[in-house]
Amino acid sequence: AQSVTQPDIHITVSEGASLELRCNYSYGATPYLFWYVQSPGQGLQLLLKYFSGDTLVQGIKGFEAEFKRSQSSFNLRKPSVHWSDAAEYFCAVGLTGGGNKLTFGTGTQLKVEL
């Protein structure tokens, strides 16, 4: 079965600083990969996704992620963090050939210091 690891439970960055959230997955083939953001008491908003092709994926709100097959990683990055980016971030893996069923990582809580 596939699994997703987000090593950082909490991350604090200063506003304007760069951000990288780590995500590693375990799966026998190349999965579909997603990053979602969740504000307190809210549902999930899709930031970006990787299905195939270019391994550097651009998303909404200035986020990007890079799929590295050799490292089984799909890290999320943002060059300059805004205070409104403070939220919980989830990496998720879906199965290829019908990847609707997602396995989520444990999440990373991002705090932004002004």
Next chain:
Amino acid sequence: GAVVSQHPSWVICKSGTSVKIECRSLDFQATTMFWYRQFPKQSLMLMATSNEGSKATYEQGVEKDKFLINHASLTLSTLTVTSAHPEDSSFYICSATDRGRTVAEAFFGQGTRLTVV
């Protein structure tokens, strides 16, 4: 496009009663919907897969008689928490897949906060 709506957004019920949560795909047809549960400060755990016109598939450890799922149409799935108890208090989130898309992508509802008192 691709909007999924959950209702209600929050609900408080008495212990022993049943609560129904609706998940609707507003602008697309969803052959498959998924129900997740999220405890405070934890990740989402898949409870069950809801297929239109057939029985739901439950994940290991999820009581099918307690969490009744019905997917009567291509735009609506319901989760009923029967005989709710305080330990059922949680955040429930559904997702749906647009069957018209060639590559699978799940769209999430805004979630339902259930509090059992």
